[in-house]
Amino acid sequence: MKAIVNIGLKKGVLDDQGKATHHALDTLGFKDIVKDVRIGKQIIMELNASNEDDAKVEVTNMCEKLLANTVIEDYSIQIIG
């Protein structure tokens, strides 16, 4: 089983890397098509688990404790069986 965790800055917390990248894309001629850019990180884990629900509970725990800083970041979890 595999878990894919996507972590990004919360809405309302300014994403400076996303903003700078957006600006660069504008300069490169993509101004008309790009509306917004957000940058985050992806953590991919191979899990020793038999049940998707249990896996999700454990990965949520990992996010709360270590993988995300919930003061400024949101996370989403995808479990692939």
Place this chain on the structure above:
Amino acid sequence: MNVSVLQFPGTNCEYDTQYAFEKLGCTVSIIWHKETSLPSNTDLLVIPGGFSYGDYLRSGAIARFASIMDAVQEYASKGGKILGICNGFQILLEAGLLPGAMKRNDKLHFISKIVPLKVVSNNNTFLQKLDVNEIVKIPVAHHDGNYYIDDAGLEDLIKNEQILLRYCDENSQEFNLNGAVSNIAGICNKEKNIFALMPHPERALEEILGSLDGLKMLEGFLNK
């Protein structure tokens, strides 16, 4: 006075910090992160600057789970004095010992230069030797110093006199160096026993290196 200085893999300011406090007449012990207790005579615990665990995941995120950190939490809860400098600030935020979080600098640059700081509150052990609105010149060297706290948290900081220092420009006017909320360079907890700042007072001890102001700051800890 006995000062304990934590050392993680990637810490690189522990010996500068030792030098600074020895210059002030303190006895300094460097404590490796795998230890599980602090020297019982510790009067001040310093979490120094550097790049603990290579800043992997987030600055300070992995250091906060080091073996020594349980002892740090216990020491803090008993009112023990802690000073976090730069990476030490980031670790204290990740450990939940101070409010808020640190983001990458807004212009995404690593900033390394001497910066004027304005003293916001001296109603605490750390800055008691300085005057409110006094300017001190202290070097900064960081990539993740963009302090974030939500509006309610900021109100609490202001109300409880927890903002210690703000960044200024050469004309002593407040200045947003790195994107930090309210130009914040240093804060303390509500109980005023845990202090942290992004600038490095331990690097401002010699006139020939640009500033002596670090001594004036650190001296505050000598008065009990």
